Amino acid sequence: MKRAIAIALLGLFAPMIQGALAVFVTGGWIPDAALLLVVAIGLGWPGSLATALLLATWIGFVTDLLSGTLIGQHALISLCAFGTARVVSVHFNLHSAPTQMTLVAGLTAGTALALGALTAFFSPEAGPGFAGGFSLVRHAVVNALAAPFAIAAVAALLGRLDEDSGRRVLRLEPRRLSP
Amino acid sequence: MTDNRSRIAIALVSVALAGGALVSMLVDRRSTGHELSWWSGAVLDLAVPVQKMVATPIDFARDAVRDYVAVLDVRDENAALRRQLAEIEEENLQLREALVAGGRLARIAEMRDDFEVPMLPAELVGLDVSAWFRSGLVDRGRQHGVFSGMPVINEQGLVGLVTATSRSAAKVMLLIDRQSAVDAVIQRSRSRGIVRGAHGDDLIFEFVVRDGDVQAGDVLVTSGLGGVYPKGLRIGEVTEVSASDSKMLQTAAVRPAVDFGRLEQVFVMLRRGPTMELLYATDEGDSAEVPEPAERPKS
Numbered sequence: 001m002k003r004a005i006a007i008a009l010l011g012l013f014a015p016m017i018q019g020a021l022a023v024f025v026t027g028g029w030i031p032d033a034a035l036l037l038v039v040a041i042g043l044g045w046p047g048s049l050a051t052a053l054l055l056a057t058w059i060g061f062v063t064d065l066l067s068g069t070l071i072g073q074h075a076l077i078s079l080c081a082f083g084t085a086r087v088v089s090v091h092f093n094l095h096s097a098p099t100q101m102t103l104v105a106g107l108t109a110g111t112a113l114a115l116g117a118l119t120a121f122f123s124p125e126a127g128p129g130f131a132g133g134f135s136l137v138r139h140a141v142v143n144a145l146a147a148p149f150a151i152a153a154v155a156a157l158l159g160r161l162d163e164d165s166g167r168r169v170l171r172l173e174p175r176r177l178s179p
Numbered sequence: 180m181t182d183n184r185s186r187i188a189i190a191l192v193s194v195a196l197a198g199g200a201l202v203s204m205l206v207d208r209r210s211t212g213h214e215l216s217w218w219s220g221a222v223l224d225l226a227v228p229v230q231k232m233v234a235t236p237i238d239f240a241r242d243a244v245r246d247y248v249a250v251l252d253v254r255d256e257n258a259a260l261r262r263q264l265a266e267i268e269e270e271n272l273q274l275r276e277a278l279v280a281g282g283r284l285a286r287i288a289e290m291r292d293d294f295e296v297p298m299l300p301a302e303l304v305g306l307d308v309s310a311w312f313r314s315g316l317v318d319r320g321r322q323h324g325v326f327s328g329m330p331v332i333n334e335q336g337l338v339g340l341v342t343a344t345s346r347s348a349a350k351v352m353l354l355i356d357r358q359s360a361v362d363a364v365i366q367r368s369r370s371r372g373i374v375r376g377a378h379g380d381d382l383i384f385e386f387v388v389r390d391g392d393v394q395a396g397d398v399l400v401t402s403g404l405g406g407v408y409p410k411g412l413r414i415g416e417v418t419e420v421s422a423s424d425s426k427m428l429q430t431a432a433v434r435p436a437v438d439f440g441r442l443e444q445v446f447v448m449l450r451r452g453p454t455m456e457l458l459y460a461t462d463e464g465d466s467a468e469v470p471e472p473a474e475r476p477k478s
Contacts, residue, residue: 012222013229019305019316020230024237026440028310050192057196065215065222067307068314068342068352072203079196115311122208123358135379139310 003161004051007154011037011059015066028139031146034063035111038078039104039147040154042085043094046162049086056082069115070122077114081107097148104147108140214321220345227318227348230304265334272400273411275366296409298446299323301331301349313356313376313439315339319447320347328407328451336413336436337361337401338445349447354414355380355439363414364402368392371402374414374433380440382415382433393420393431406453 014033021030038056045052060078064071084107094100215223245254301317319325321344331338331351339359343350352359355376363374363384370393372386386393397417403410415435 012225015308016226016229016305017233019226019308020233021237022306022308023234023303023443024241026306032308032310034308049189053189053192053196057200060200061219062222063308065219066226066305066316067309068312068350068356068358069309070204070207071219072200072207074309075203076197076200079193079200083193112311115309118204119311119358122204135310 003047003158004055006157006161007037007041007055008058010154010157011055012062015059015063019066028135029142031143031150032108032139033150034059034074034078035081035107035143036104036147036150037154038081039085039100039107040151042082043089043100043151044155044158046158052086053079053082069119073115073118073122076118077111080114081111084110100147100151101144105140105144108143109136112136112139214327215343215345220348223316223343223345223348223350224320226316227304230316231302231318234304262334269334269413272366272413297449298332299325299449301325301445301447303351303442303445304348312358313353314342315351315353315442317349317351317445317447318347320344320349322346324449325349325447326451330408330412330448330452331445332412332448333437333442333445335438336415337408338437338442340407341447351445353439354435354437355382361408361414362402362405363399365393365417366398366400367394368397371404374399377432380435382435384417384431384433385428386431388427388429391429393417393429395419399433408452409448 011034014037018030018033038059041052041055045055056078057075060075061071063069063074063078067074085103088094088103092099094103214220299319301319303315304318305316307314317325317331325341325344327341327344329341331341337354339351339353339356341349342352353376354361354374357376359376361374362371364371370386370391372384372391372393375383375385377383384393384399395417399414399417401408401410401412401414413436415433415437417431418434419432421430421432
């Protein structure tokens with residue numbers, strides 16, 4: 001429960017901080033906090049899969065609210081990104097930084113394509129919805145570079161929350177034994 | 180057996196969540212007014228103080244560096260002169276607009292009336308978290324009299340349009356967003372067309388080849404048609420006219436008047452155009468008049 005609350009809060013505040021930083025660092029040089037968080041839980045969520053799915057959707061909805069997209073667009077993509085990360089992590093060893101970076105770069109391109117396709121479908125008047133070329137490569141590289149740190153940070157947070165519950169059990173142990 | 184049940188449960192949860200997201204998109208697409216629900220409004224309301232908290236130390240550090248480099252008095256004087264220059268430029272633009280339109284002084288007075296809309300200063304606290312869209316979050320919402328469909332400007336020109344509001348925040352679709360489209364006119368030749376957001380920070384002006392007299396350096400202003408934006412707001416400057424493949428439409432690249440990379444202070448025009456009023460009135464209890472803001476706007 002604690003882990004779910006921690007990730008939910010992280011999913012709420014990380015995109016807000018990203019949005020605030022974007023005012024100062026323009027041009028798409030800030031990593032996509034939501035995508036990184038979704039990938040991180042996709043790779044290392046230790047609890048129930050249903051909770052992780054709910055968390056991924058929640059992170060997507062928060063992104064939708066802080067973005068110019070239709071509400072639900074990022075939620076759907078977030079769900080797919082989580083699923084992809086989960087499936088890939090079952091079949092490949094994603095413990096090394098290069099493999100994580102490759103996965104995130106691929107997912108960045110995939111989510112951009114999916115966002116473009118959904119925008120073109122739901123808002124055809126906006127024209128072709130996919131921004132390709134340099135912006136996509138730059139964004140994929142920025143996300144890929146940040147990925148190992150984000151994944152490690154989330155894993156450490158999840159691990160710490162586990163450790164805390166373990167410590168509490170140990171602290172209670174002597175009391176039970178004392179007469 | 181339990182494993183199978185768990186798999187079915189996960190599949191059902193996935194389908195339900197994906198279905199929910201799709202339904203949400205359809206509902207959002209169909210809805211006209213975007214005065215957000217309480218929970219989504221609460222997220223936006225929470226975003227404003229969080230983003231201000233993040234911005235404050237950065238602002239402080241940036242200002243300290245600026246102050247160290249520049250002499251304070253000179254900077255203040257410079258700022259005052261810039262403000263004055265912006266005002267004179269705006270006035271000049273309006274006068275030129277009026278002269279081009281009819282050459283009558285009476286028209287100038289009429290235009291001034293058009294522009295005498297109460298303005299609410301607002302601060303841009305956050306930009307779009309998606310790299311593929313261009314919107315911003317400002318720290319003024321419904322309690323300040325800000326509603327969907329209101330234009331947003333700054334001293335340089337047109338910034339965008341309010342697309343969603345919560346109690347104390349509003350989402351603004353920037354002019355450079357690819358979903359944005361503004362009816363515009365070339366100030367010199369009066370050629371009309373549509374300005375759309377291109378990928379990146381540029382704009383595209385689409386106009387009809389037959390009537391199009393468009394050259395690099397031409398200034399684009401809002402035409403006032405479409406009933407969304409008032410007439411005469413500066414949009415940008417034509418940088419290049421593309422060779423046309425089509426017999427009907429031609430495009431020109433436009434550099435926005437507003438520097439979207441340095442956007443901080445904006446003004447919300449507290450009046451919606453007739454089209455926006457028609458679109459959004461039903462969602463706000465058929466009110467033709469925008470409610471009085473809690474804070475007095477500085478016009």
